[in-house]
Amino acid sequence: KQEVTQIPAALSVPEGENLVLNCSFTDSAIYNLQWFRQDPGKGLTSLLLIQSSQREQTSGRLNASLDKSSGRSTLYIAASQPGDSATYLCAVCNNNDMRFGAGTRLTVKP
Amino acid sequence: EAQVTQNPRYLITVTGKKLTVTCSQNMNHEYMSWYRQDPGLGLRQIYYSMNVEVTDKGDVPEGYKVSRKEKRNFPLILESPSPNQTSLYFCASTRVGDQETQYFGPGTRLLVL
Numbered sequence: 001k002q003e004v005t006q007i008p009a010a011l012s013v014p015e016g017e018n019l020v021l022n023c024s025f026t027d028s029a030i031y032n033l034q035w036f037r038q039d040p041g042k043g044l045t046s047l048l049l050i051q052s053s054q055r056e057q058t059s060g061r062l063n064a065s066l067d068k069s070s071g072r073s074t075l076y077i078a079a080s081q082p083g084d085s086a087t088y089l090c091a092v093c094n095n096n097d098m099r100f101g102a103g104t105r106l107t108v109k110p
Numbered sequence: 111e112a113q114v115t116q117n118p119r120y121l122i123t124v125t126g127k128k129l130t131v132t133c134s135q136n137m138n139h140e141y142m143s144w145y146r147q148d149p150g151l152g153l154r155q156i157y158y159s160m161n162v163e164v165t166d167k168g169d170v171p172e173g174y175k176v177s178r179k180e181k182r183n184f185p186l187i188l189e190s191p192s193p194n195q196t197s198l199y200f201c202a203s204t205r206v207g208d209q210e211t212q213y214f215g216p217g218t219r220l221l222v223l
Contacts, residue, residue, distance in 0.1 A: 004152070034211060043200065043216040089152065091212075098143075098202075098212060102152040 002027045004092050006101035013080055014109050021075040021104045023090030028068045035064050035075050036089040038103070044089065048075070080108045112137045116201050116215035123191055124223050131186045131218050133201030139213075140206040142184040143168065144176065146197040147217075153200065159184055160206060191222045 003026045013019050023033070032051050036044040048057045048064040050073070056065040063076040077084060085108050090101040114135045123129055135142065143158035145168075155168030159178040173195055175187040184203075188195060201215040 009150075036214075041217075041219070044214040046211045046213075049211050091153075093212075097158075098155070100145075100153040102150055 002030075002092055002094060002097075002099040004090060004099045004101040006088075006090055006104050008104060009102065010105040010107075012107040012109065015080060015082060017080050017108075018076070018078050019080055019106070021077070021088050021090075021106070023073040023075070023101055025071045025073075025092045025099070027092075027094065028071050029094060030068065031093045031095065033064075033066055033073050034091045034093070034098075035062075035073075036091060038087045038089060040087075047088075077106075080106075082108045082110050084108050112213065114201055114203055114213050114215035116199075116218050118218060119216060120219050122221045122223065125192055126190050129188050129191060129220075131188075131199060131201075131220070133184045133186065133215060134182050135184075135201075135203040135213065136182065137203060137205075137213065138181065139203035140181070142178070142201065142203045143212075144174070144184070144186045145200045145202065146170065146195075147200065148197050156186070156199075191220075193222050196220060196222045 005024045007022045034049045035047045050057045050066040061078040066073045087103040087105045089103045117132045140161045144156040145153040147153045154170045157176040159165045199218045202212040204212040
C-alpha cells in the first residue's frame, strides 16, 4: 500500500526567501505525482503535475521535481510571497488510486 | 467552465439523521471519488467509481454509501451519521486512462453532533 509522507508539517519563512517542500512515497510504480495548494476552508487547486516519465515541471515561481527511484519529490518556491501562505499537498497516483500526504502548512511572513 | 460542484457546502446535523451530499461534474469524466480530510491525516479515499454503476470501497468506507446511476453525479450517503464522521469532504473526478489531474470540488464541511 502506497504511503506518502510530507516533511516538514509546518514551515514559516520571511518574505522573499526561497524554500523547498519535501514529499516521499514508498511505492515507486506511479503514474504521476501532483502538488496541490489548499487555502484554509477551501478546496484543492492543482499546481503541478509530473508524469512518471518526467523529472520536473515548472510554473512561474514553482518548480517540482520527481525522483521515482528514490521515492521523492520536491516543490521549490522561489522568492516567496505572503500570498503563498497555504497548505501544500503532495499526491501520488497509481492507476487512478490517488494517495495524499498530510500536507505542509506554509506561512510566509511580510 | 469545467467544474465539480458539491452541495451543501456546510452542514450541521445530529447523530443518526440520514444525509446526502451531492457531487456533480460537467466534464464527462468516468472516474469519480470521495475523500475525507482530517487534521494531520491528509485526504483519505472513502469510495470511488470507475464508471456508471461501478463503485468500489476506498480506504475508509465504513458508515458511507455511494451510488453512480448517472455519469455526472456521485452522491455520498451517510445512513446514520456519527460524530466521528465530522470532517471536510471532497469529491473529485478525472478521465480514466489519462494521466491527468483530478478535479476537486470546493468541499463540504460536516459537523455531526
